Every structure is written in structure tokens, then in C-alpha cells.
Amino acid sequence: MAKEKRFIEKTRDAFGTAGERLVEARDKTRETIEEHPFTSIIIAAAIGAVVGVATAEAIRMIRGRNRE
Secondary structure (H helix, E strand, C coil): CHHHHHHHHHHHHHHHHHHHHHHHHHHHHHHHHHHCHHHHHHHHHHHHHHHHHHHHHHHHHHHHHHHC
16 A cells, blocks of 8 residues: 555656646747747747648558558
8 A cells, every 4th residue: 555655646746747847848948939039930930830731641651551
């Protein structure tokens, strides 16, 4: 039973730490976007383009495999 309690406590601590880090990352991201809006838009567009190309390529490969 003691092991279970320690596990639960460690898990709670880990989730608490992760939550704090997420809040810090969110705040830092918001701050950066507000300071550099144009750069943020360009970066977001580039990431979207890369994801779009990768997705299209994956779909093309899957369709090619299904035709064989």
C-alpha cells in the first residue's frame, strides 16, 4: 500500500510540474507572438505548408499501396 501511495504522490507531482510548464510555455508563446506578429504569421504558414505537403504525400503513398 505504501508503494501505491508513493506512486500516486509522484504522479500528482509530475502532473503539477507539467501543468506549470505548459502554462509558462503558453504565456511565453503569447508574449512572443505579440512582440513579433509578422514573423509569427510567416512561421505558422511555413509549418502549415510542411504539414500539408507531408499529409498529401502520406495520402498518396497509402492510395498507391491500396492499388497494388
